Amino acid sequence: MKQLIYLDNAATTAARPEVVEAMLPYFSEKYGNPSSVYSLAQESKEAVDAARAAIAEALHAKPEEIYFTAGGSEADNWALVASAEAYEKKGRHIITTKIEHHAVLHTCQYLESRGFEVTYLDVDENGVVDLEELKQAIRPDTILISIMFANNEIGTIEPVEEIGKIAKAHGIPFHTDAVQAFGQVPIDVDALGIDMLSASGHKLNGPKGIGFLYIRRGIKIKSFIHGGAQERKRRAGTENVTGIVGFGKAVEIAVSTMEERTSYERRLRDHLIQRVLSEVPHSRLNGHPSDRLPANANFCFRFIEGESLLMMLDMKGICGSSGSACTSGSLDPSHVLLAIGLPHEIAHGSLRLTLNESNTMEEMDYVVDSIKEIVAQLREMSPLYAD
Amino acid sequence: MKQLIYLDNAATTAARPEVVEAMLPYFSEKYGNPSSVYSLAQESKEAVDAARAAIAEALHAKPEEIYFTAGGSEADNWALVASAEAYEKKGRHIITTKIEHHAVLHTCQYLESRGFEVTYLDVDENGVVDLEELKQAIRPDTILISIMFANNEIGTIEPVEEIGKIAKAHGIPFHTDAVQAFGQVPIDVDALGIDMLSASGHKLNGPKGIGFLYIRRGIKIKSFIHGGAQERKRRAGTENVTGIVGFGKAVEIAVSTMEERTSYERRLRDHLIQRVLSEVPHSRLNGHPSDRLPANANFCFRFIEGESLLMMLDMKGICGSSGSACTSGSLDPSHVLLAIGLPHEIAHGSLRLTLNESNTMEEMDYVVDSIKEIVAQLREMSPLYAD
Amino acid sequence: MYSEKVMDHFQHPRNMGEIENASGVGTVGNAKCGDIMRIFLDIDDNGIIRDVKFKTFGCGAAVATSSMATEMVKGKSIQEALKITNKAVMEALDGLPPVKVHCSLLAEEAIHAALWDYAEKNGIVIEGLKKPKNDIHEGEDEEEDY
Amino acid sequence: MYSEKVMDHFQHPRNMGEIENASGVGTVGNAKCGDIMRIFLDIDDNGIIRDVKFKTFGCGAAVATSSMATEMVKGKSIQEALKITNKAVMEALDGLPPVKVHCSLLAEEAIHAALWDYAEKNGIVIEGLKKPKNDIHEGEDEEEDY
Ligand SMILES: Cc1ncc(COP(=O)(O)O)c(C=O)c1O
Ligand SMILES: Cc1ncc(COP(=O)(O)O)c(C=O)c1O
Ligand code: FES
Ligand code: FES
Known part of the structure; x- marks a missing residue:
């Protein structure tokens, strides 16, 4: 794939x-x-x-x-x-x-x-x-x-x-x-x-x-x-x-197309969130559980860093983004994640996935499987997880 | 045409x-x-x-x-x-x-x-x-x-x-x-x-x-x-x-393409200028005679107003512009034409023609012929010319 | 930008020209945009506008409103002509773009100026007619209502 | 954004892991970006770095420089290892984007920190080795040279 x-x-x-x-x-x-x-x-x-x-x-x-x-x-x-x-x-x-x-x-x-x-x-x-x-x-x-x-x-x-x-x-x-x-x-x-x-x-x-x-x-x-x-x-x-x-x-x-489109996206997105939270240990959902944009999911995975996660997802053909804006010139962790009370280390390990109507349920499952694998791999490498 | x-x-x-x-x-x-x-x-x-x-x-x-x-x-x-x-x-x-x-x-x-x-x-x-x-x-x-x-x-x-x-x-x-x-x-x-x-x-x-x-x-x-x-x-x-x-x-x-293109445009432009100045009475060229952009010609025709001139040229399929910026929301005559010392009435009757490489010499001649005809027609209508 | 009616009157202006020994001639200008309009009226003994001509140095809207306004006053009595506002002329032209509304004032004012000239020449007072402004821009506001 | 070499070392990091009872362990972090790198050294009696491992919580560049830096010190003497600068590591990786230059400092500093730990444990002084900073960002400037 x-x-x-x-x-x-x-x-x-x-x-x-x-x-x-x-x-x-x-x-x-x-x-x-x-x-x-x-x-x-x-x-x-x-x-x-x-x-x-x-x-x-x-x-x-x-x-x-x-x-x-x-x-x-x-x-x-x-x-x-x-x-x-x-x-x-x-x-x-x-x-x-x-x-x-x-x-x-x-x-x-x-x-x-x-x-x-x-x-x-x-x-x-x-x-x-x-x-x-x-x-x-x-x-x-x-x-x-x-x-x-x-x-x-x-x-x-x-x-x-x-x-x-x-x-x-x-x-x-x-x-x-x-x-x-x-x-x-x-x-x-x-x-x-x-x-x-x-x-x-x-x-x-x-x-x-x-x-x-x-x-x-x-x-x-x-x-x-x-x-x-x-x-x-x-x-x-x-x-x-x-x-x-x-x-x-x-x-x-x-x-x-708003109504139909966003209700479809919401269904996919909810499936994605539900599987990630239940299958990836030390994960959390950022943002309001219900009052949120229909196509937005945002997670934190403890002990790992965002850019590495994105690069590994990219190798699997998945495009996502992270609050850790290393590449965009600033090295600070996301001001938004800090504002909702996350500590620095955790804020660094965030992943934002934002869908559109052309995504499918199969893709969501592939994405969750990939995240599970990559997160485990990166934790293996992390001096924080080892502690 | x-x-x-x-x-x-x-x-x-x-x-x-x-x-x-x-x-x-x-x-x-x-x-x-x-x-x-x-x-x-x-x-x-x-x-x-x-x-x-x-x-x-x-x-x-x-x-x-x-x-x-x-x-x-x-x-x-x-x-x-x-x-x-x-x-x-x-x-x-x-x-x-x-x-x-x-x-x-x-x-x-x-x-x-x-x-x-x-x-x-x-x-x-x-x-x-x-x-x-x-x-x-x-x-x-x-x-x-x-x-x-x-x-x-x-x-x-x-x-x-x-x-x-x-x-x-x-x-x-x-x-x-x-x-x-x-x-x-x-x-x-x-x-x-x-x-x-x-x-x-x-x-x-x-x-x-x-x-x-x-x-x-x-x-x-x-x-x-x-x-x-x-x-x-x-x-x-x-x-x-x-x-x-x-x-x-x-x-x-x-x-x-600059060299070839602009020398072609300059040749057309110079022909246009030369014919207008010699064939349209009470016309003048605005701007520097030689230190000017290769594709730019800018004229004033006394006793007539720019927008009318443009509209009549448009009816003949010719797109030009005027210093008189009536339509662009300001009614003042061109600040540029005033700065080079033209009085208000004359500044109002300006015509800017700016060429590109796809223009032809035949077009230039058609344009000059059209200008001659239109300028005469508008002067006929002008209370200033009658004076 | 302009309605078909405006374009028609611009392309085929009605009543363009001059009247020699006119009963009244009015010239008004808009100092801001520099445009000038002159109206010639031929008024008969019964106070009927028998003929009207115009000359305009101005934008497309100015030409079209000149043409339409002259059409509208032709054959009318002085009192009827006085009632023709720039609004009426604009409506007859199916409207003008907002920046061009002021152009239609030129026509209204030029007619008033020609009537004033007629009144002065004949030593009469036309009820409801005020001395025309020379520059119709004076009273006008820069339209900038966000 | 990254060179092929960087991508290769990121995807297949060399020497990732830990050494139990290591001769020296160094951990450094960049408070600004929050990344942390830990280097384990196994140094033999002749002062040769027999083995080296790393663990890194950090961006792609941090992982790749960890991997490359460990490759470069493996088998070297302490004095040779000390001479390996972040510049050398970057060159070996065919360069890094400007915003990522600081990441390569982590690797250099982590090796120095592990050597310092080794020296302390053994009560020796390594010539030319200064006490490592805990936060490598301290000395660094926000690069903004227009
Ligand atoms: C909430 C928000 N505001 C502003 C912007 C800036 O928009 P643009 O990049 O189109 O200038 C973005 C996206 O980048 C955004 O998400
Ligand atoms: C000399 C000059 N400066 C600035 C501009 C503005 O450029 P733009 O319309 O692309 O913002 C123009 C053209 O409109 C121009 O001719
Ligand atoms: S009359 Fe001046 S812009 Fe129309
Ligand atoms: S180590 Fe922090 S951005 Fe690379």
């Missing part, structure tokens, strides 16, 4: 064939710049507008509230930096959590270096923020609450609706990083009280290099990327027409 | 078929996230590295000095904002010109709102900056000189080498917006003394939504988009692998 079993859909996904097909005409035929006057350009503009409308519909938002970006990171940076700049006369305090993606956390640190103050809320052992703690953190000078919709590592879904209510009651704009949640769980920005929302195309079988920031009408933030008058003067740069078209298509499909 | 004559290659270009072909495998087959551990991801990483190397070579730079962005606008924003933040202890003064693209100008205005001081250099009637004025503008607290390589409207090429020398003599980092020049004229960042350079994929028959900022080793600017550790920790966000691959391919072709 050397066929690929791709279980890293939270890192990125394969673009759907329909998505690529939708994009193709806009590379070399309908390539006009949407801001231009002539008819060729109008075709591009219409395509962009159609994608914007499809995405708005998916969120129960208005098309003019969707602003395309280069991805989730830019959307997060925009929401935070521009909110800070727009509301700094009112105050300089921002509330977020300890388990945000680095696109939020590092931007908060950047804002701290510019004189803003950030409260990083704790989470419980399942990765859920404490609403009471949130309420207590709110101050008269709080200008933004940014709490992710669902965590990218452990899959925990945050109580967004309650957060939205609290934010609204205090008149504070509420931003949520929904990069992992969008397309996986239904989102209604009005019902949930969300003022800004970040998403990224490549997480839901769309292309890489495209994302959006939803900005509720009335939220007065300015540009993050300054320049031309694109995106209602709020986001400069020639529109990534192909990316936008592909993103629109991907969202359409993700939304229309 | 209702076949399309596309003469707006400065706005955007069609992606070359070879470019799209190079991108295709990275959408749905080699779709791995370059930061991941497994082999699938390594294929993406290698593709990104190969594109980076090709681009570095084109500039005589080192691969690790190329940082991919979402386009020219982001690169410009990054260079300016991060330079301002990195060097603000040394000073808060920036020098640029009045004819920069809005991605530079509006970012400068943003920095002014953050307490930086910006000198906007004048240009002469051909759009060339005055080196003496530049020298006089330099102060002890000057931390950045940002002057474009070639202007996007009138095509004038700035004396970059001399600017680089002046910047170096004063120990000031020199950024150049080469979005229009890259791929059209040879660029050697070392020989020209360039410390930072912005470029965009869709201007040289690559895809939209991808660009880069060249940052010379030793320039201490930090991130503009904060988050993950991509691009040597300097530009967060999952890499736009397809965009990067396409951009790399486009650069390779643009550089290897």
